Amino acid sequence: MMHTADLLKVFADHRGDAIVISGRGGRHWITLSDTALDIPLGDPAMGGHAGFGLGLALAQPEKRVVLFDSEGDILMSLGQLPTIAEQAPPNFYHFVLDNEVYATTGGQPVPNAKQVDYAAMARASGYPRAMGFTELDDFARSLPGILAAPGPVFVALKVFPEVENTPIGQRVRWRKRSADKVVSDLRAALGVV
Amino acid sequence: MADGAAALSPETVMRQMKQNGVTDIVWLPDSETNWLYLLMQADPDLRLIGVTREGHACSIAAGLFAGGRRPMLLIQNTGMLESGDSIRGWLMGLNVPVVLMVGYRGYTRHGVNTDTAATYTERFLMAFNIPFFLVENDSDSERISQAFALADRTRQPVVVLVGDEYHGFNR
Numbered sequence: 001m002m003h004t005a006d007l008l009k010v011f012a013d014h015r016g017d018a019i020v021i022s023g024r025g026g027r028h029w030i031t032l033s034d035t036a037l038d039i040p041l042g043d044p045a046m047g048g049h050a051g052f053g054l055g056l057a058l059a060q061p062e063k064r065v066v067l068f069d070s071e072g073d074i075l076m077s078l079g080q081l082p083t084i085a086e087q088a089p090p091n092f093y094h095f096v097l098d099n100e101v102y103a104t105t106g107g108q109p110v111p112n113a114k115q116v117d118y119a120a121m122a123r124a125s126g127y128p129r130a131m132g133f134t135e136l137d138d139f140a141r142s143l144p145g146i147l148a149a150p151g152p153v154f155v156a157l158k159v160f161p162e163v164e165n166t167p168i169g170q171r172v173r174w175r176k177r178s179a180d181k182v183v184s185d186l187r188a189a190l191g192v193v
Numbered sequence: 194m195a196d197g198a199a200a201l202s203p204e205t206v207m208r209q210m211k212q213n214g215v216t217d218i219v220w221l222p223d224s225e226t227n228w229l230y231l232l233m234q235a236d237p238d239l240r241l242i243g244v245t246r247e248g249h250a251c252s253i254a255a256g257l258f259a260g261g262r263r264p265m266l267l268i269q270n271t272g273m274l275e276s277g278d279s280i281r282g283w284l285m286g287l288n289v290p291v292v293l294m295v296g297y298r299g300y301t302r303h304g305v306n307t308d309t310a311a312t313y314t315e316r317f318l319m320a321f322n323i324p325f326f327l328v329e330n331d332s333d334s335e336r337i338s339q340a341f342a343l344a345d346r347t348r349q350p351v352v353v354l355v356g357d358e359y360h361g362f363n364r
Contacts, residue, residue: 039259041287043282044252044255044282044283044286044287045248045251045252045278045279045281045282045283045286046278047248047279048248048249048251048252048255048279048282048283049252050252051244051249051250051251051252051253051255051256051283052252052253052255052256052259052283053256054242054253054256055242055252055253055254055255055256055257055258055259055260055262055264056256056257056259056260057256057260058217058240058242058256058257058260058262059256059257059258059259059260059261059262060260060261077246077248077249079244079245079246079249080244080245080249082245083242083243083244083245083249083253086243087242179286179287180286180287180288183255183258183259183287183288183289184288186259186260187259187261190260190261191261192260192261
């Protein structure tokens with residue numbers, strides 16, 4: 001198991017000029033980078049981050065697009081995997097933070113949490129490369145090669161859950177920009193306004 | 194409505210897409226707009242992105258828009274009903290000016306529906322405060338451009354309901 005904050009620090013050293021959709025790693029990523037190419041959307045509607053990443057990667061083929069998705073999102077929209085594999089954007093790097101629970105609702109386990117092989121699901125859906133890591137050292141060693149090769153690639157990462165149990169209204173808001181502002185900032189930075 | 198020449202032709206819809214700069218169609222097959230697919234597939238300037246559930250089309254369209262493309266959704270009303278939270282979060286919440294062309298399954302023009310997909314379609318749109326236009330034949334096609342203009346002006350999704358009389362269903 002890895003700590004999300006630790007693996008994001010490892011990734012930050014290799015990020016380059018990639019667009020980063022921080023997804024379920026958002027609260028940690030925002031302490032490392034918060035530019036117009038960082039896309040902390042929060043949770044617009046669960047299950048959709050992979051689709052957003054696909055659309056962005058297709059629209060910006062010259063930019064690497066990196067997504068930190070979650071296993072709960074993947075389970076909610078498994079059908080996005082074959083769509084991504086069919087479109088096969090070579091600039092799309094799909095990381096999945098698998099903490100085995102619904103952390104933001106109190107830590108209830110996702111169905112069959114310890115038995116599901118997400119990398120195998122991605123491979124069976126047609127991703128040309130899919131793999132999983134449970135240890136930070138292994139991930140750190142492999143990351144440069146993962147990012148050097150073309151996507152789409154799917155990387156499942158076992159992480160410790162960071163369970164939130166306080167009522168939503170009492171939680172500390174970590175995002176500095178609204179989700180629509182994040183999108184408009186990105187469009188301005190890309191020159192597509 | 195008369196048959197034949199007065200029907201909504203796929204060429205007319207394609208012309209509207211071109212006029213409005215559509216670059217990507219995010220779609221799932223449905224029984225009302227099936228006639229468009231072969232025509233779209235033959236167009237090298239259009240990218241077709243097939244989804245397995247209509248809600249997925251919303252976040253994909255949001256990503257395409259964020260990256261500077263001009264997507265359009267092509268789905269059926271049944272899938273739109275299923276997609277409420279994705280429409281809310283990924284399209285309305287992110288201010289995505291996108292047109293959803295929605296096959297109006299069960300539409301009869303008579304106001305008497307036997308298909309609950311039709312019964313709840315306009316009620317759903319009104320509940321979400323999403324503007325919509327009904328298109329049944331070629332003479333209505335300018336409404337598609339009006340939908341694009343409204344989406345751009347409001348930076349919000351707008352729906353074009355495709356009445357199914359092209360097929361001769363439900364008469």
